Amino acid sequence: MAELAVDPIEFELFKNSILSVADEMALTIHRTTYSGVLKDNMDYSTAFFDNAGRLVAQGFTLPGHLGSMPSALAAIKQRFGEDVNPGDVFVLNDPFDGGMHLPDIFIFSPIFVDGELMAYGGTICHHTDVGGRVAGSNASDSTEIYAEGLRIAPMRMYEKGKRNDTFFAFLEKNVRLPVLVSGDIRAQLAACHIAETAFVELCHRYGKAKVRFYMNELIDYAERMTRAAIAKLPDGTFSFADHIDDDGIDFGKPIPIKVTIVKQGEGIRFDWTGSSPQVKGAINATLSFSKSAVYCAVQSIIGAGIPNNEGVFRAIEVVSPPGTITNCVLPAACAARGLTGFRMIDVLFGALAQMLPDKVFACSDGGNTGISIGGYHADRSPFIYVDFTCAAWGGRPDSDGLDGISNLYANMASQSVEITEIEQPILIEQYEFIADRGGPGKFRGGAPFRRSYRFLASEGVLQVRSDRRVFRPFGLYGGEPGRPSMNYFTPKGRPTKLIDSKFTMTIRKGDLFSHEVAGAGGWGDPLERDAWRVLKDVQNEFVTLEAAARDYGVVIDPARLEVDVQATTALRARMRQARGWKAIPSVVREPALPQAAE
């Protein structure tokens, strides 16, 4: 074995082959899945491990899954040890035994070549429903894991090729849409099957010894690449904190999320100490999820196309004390921990903006709002509508934040309005940008949109998880915070009222719910924004005439829609004097951060 040496060309060919196996697995899921959450939101990932359970290659991946796979396979290995046989397929979803939150079901299949365990194929899919008290199993207001659905400990769903009927029977009896869930599990199994076929072929092409050797080398390669990229970043300690408004249970109690980055040479450490203890509401994140956020942020700033595997993890240290919202323990509820993930990403970019001021964007809209509407039709058949929606990126050092875009942490697609309306008892009445909501800046924060849902069945349950009502998306380097997220409810025939950002409520036929995503933060001094950009925003109704003057100091002739240059210069001078900046504020928050947290 010691004879093997890396042939850089053969290695590159091997790397191409094994990455294409992982991608092929992902495509298989994409094409065969049943549910919109998987198909449109792409809330799934695929991966490939060596026989020691070390991640070698990951296929297309939701960023939130970057760190999830190794913990899951480790839980399988801990439970079953050496007792792994050809034809076995393992499954789990328990956040306290390898999982992340209950809707994410992990499936792993060991791959044997000539009787020897060589590798594992793994998949993770967010399932539409895994039971529990609220349809969609996503509720943010559960207060313990026991309310959230079926917990699957690490177990075999196939044993030596034989289907574990007990497992499937339990599963099918405990979820609201067993056909959908089984269909998506079949997609996961098909992906594992693809992994096995392709990997066996790879072993026959290269020989087992070389495959082992190159899998190891692929990990080392990723580590070298990551360390080299980290070494180029500025050294130092960078700390940043922000808040989740509340957990929807303890109303009005802000939840701090804080990270400290220590960068020294080739090493980088992310410490979540200072974040809130775990909370009652279902927004607690597992350590694997906190790692995912870190890996996503690191990938975004080093951007070298490094394959995500064990080697990357070796180069990045992540610390979070147990019992906190960034590393929760039993019996924490975690179904809606996506929110905490998005806030972690906001905080990570806030810290990285200090390290790399000319590279990082201002705060985005705060991440997905989760909206689910569930109930029963007249014939008692269930319906569940689950939508995650988000809209806007923060302003950037050289360009505006994007309007109408997925959050960087969850590259999700929207679901078609027309498809939603023929499948669900819902009429979507508005889906449009809102003016004056993006944070003003030299480069404006992205504009959010409004989505309104009219309910058409006789009765149902509406559950919403939104945030950024109180703690608005921060601006950078003089850019202002984005405007807050809003929820409005119009019961049939009655006046519209402002309602909470997180809630579960009964709705009836004809009721209208309207959600407004928060605007993203601006980057740079709004008084330095090119007047023509402001004019263009006014023409396109992203900014009103009043806001052009109020937020940017740009005076526009309302009849001719032209910039009044003289009046603009004068107004900007007055505004500069009035605000009396001594230095450009690096972070602009609303409300200001409590002293203790900064």
Add this chain to the structure above:
Amino acid sequence: MSGYRVGVDIGGTFTDIVFLGDDGAIISKKVSSTVDNYARAIAEGLAQVFEAAGMAGRQVAEVLHGTTVASNAILEHKGARIGLITTKGFRDVLEIRTLRMPKLYNMAYQKPQTLVERRLRFEVDERMNGEGEIVRPLDPAEVARVVDRLVAEKVEAIAVCLLHSYANPAHERMIKEIARKRAPDLVLSVSSDVLPEIKEYERTSTTVINAYVKPIVATYLERLIDDLKKIDVKAPLLLMQSNGGLTTAEAAAEMPMNIIESGPAAGVVGAQALARQIGLSKIISFDMGGTTAKASLVENGEVTRAEEYSVGGGIMIGSRLMSGAGYLLKVPAIDLAEVGAGGGSILWIDAGGVPQVGPQSAGALPGPVCYDLGGSEPTVTDANIVLGYINPEFLAGGSVRLKADKSRAVLQERLAGPLGLSLERAAHGAHLIAASNMMRAIKAVSSERGRDPREYALFAFGGNGPLFAAGMAQALGIAKVIVPPSAGVFSSFGLLYSDIEYHFSRTHRRLLRAVGAAALNEAWGVLEEQARKRLAADGFRPARMRLGRQAKLHYQGQSFELSIAVGDGPLTDASLPELEEAFGQEHERTYGHRAGKDEPVEIVSINLVARGIPELPRVPDKVHVTGEDSAAPAPRQAYFGAEHGWTKTPVLRRADLKRVHPGPCIVEEYDATCIVPPGAAAGLDDFGNIVINIATGKSAPRREAAAAA
């Protein structure tokens, strides 16, 4: 005096022209594209051939044309100024797109600039629901106001897309009528005409693109017809569509969205036709040029099509998972997988010390280092020169001389030196890595769709396709490679093999068990009437019309469909379970699994492909390239990997392969170089195709392995 059919394919640098005579004689001509007015190069190129061959314009029986005019207009944002009318509350559907970004972890990402600015997107207060029922009626007075405002904004075209108009087009038709009356000169593109299918973003985007390119395409076609008349060419002008079928100039001007990817489609259709001629029903076409390589699958003699694609979406491999790039067009198009690998792809070493090929390309300018036009980065072509595959004296028949020493120097300095490898080993490695990148395109259309590439022949063309094909076939376990005549200009050649073809579709969403055969017959009847009308307008008698029906089906709840052929003749209630079974089988074949018998199958849309079959066969049985009879050059040293080392390799002309030659050998032609590696053997078939047989001993154990798994 014999007649000629002429294929013309416009590329970024060259316009390729192929004449095919009644007697099978082929004359090809490459002229520089004239970017300011593409029509000029065509007329000039034709005139040059007329003069050289002593031919007259009236001898041209048909002009078949593949053009990038429409796609360039989109990519360069040079389309018309257009307005969009939408349902109230939904004017931003076009700009919000699907929210998806095509790349992960890229904070610098910019969305493609929207083709209709927000201020030119107007709303009307109306609403249909998914059943096609009017929830809120449309007020004609409001429509009139909106149209007048758009006219005041000086738009050249108006696109209209209202919610659920596929289910009930009444409101869109009202807008159309009012707009016709108030602004008779404005170009209109109405979604229920353009694409009567569900999904508002896809429909809006397609309708908008159609409006955006319509004025430009119409002007271009008028001009081209005029220019051709001036040289006495009055023959019908037919355009290649993205779907691989031809359309008349008139229909193309009406629905230009159908001709946007017209270039790459022609090569695949040509490959399909030639393969059919030699009795091959399963091929993978492989087209490699200077910047990209494209693969496509032909199965049972039929091309495969994608339901939608993105114009300017870049490389398609990634986009199979990561949609969101470019401009979405939901129009059937030949399904191509594309990778950024071509002769100009740059070789480099990444931070981990591993050699990489592309996706950056030196393009045509400065091009590879050996062109000596200022290029400083080693490219795939430079590696091929070092390996002895490309004759530096014989590019484009010797009209361009290449500097081999520059290739060697730059590869040594940038690749071999830093990697600690010999020059030839490094160059060969780069060649293999380029091949492995392109193999991903081949896998994307085969194994990723549940098809085993080893069951297919590889049909290679484009300037660089024949150079890589046999090596890739060896690695993939493919037994046979076909290299057609005129491989380097094969896209124009392919145009000659295409027929008139139109695709019609309509959303018809019902559970298969709940829909009656009568309803389906009626729905298809409507499409068939449309199709017959279209073909009759193009001059086809009913006997020459071929209509084929397909249904798009999925298991209820799935959001991805499979297309299943539906037999001719009226459906009966008994044929519906057969359709359901055919779907289950296809699902199993493509994905390796199917649902239980009781799981409901839903029909999503009905489709119709209408072909017009010409009265006489348009392509002679045998074709021959004129003017390729120069003597073959001397053998040269070429490198085929450490196993073989440098090998004295015979250099041949295509005609020399009348006798089968074992590899290694090199076949040099005017427009392409074909490499036959050791272990393979090449000969000619009766139709002038080079047939390379790959020794498949190597793939035998893999077959067993796959079977065992």
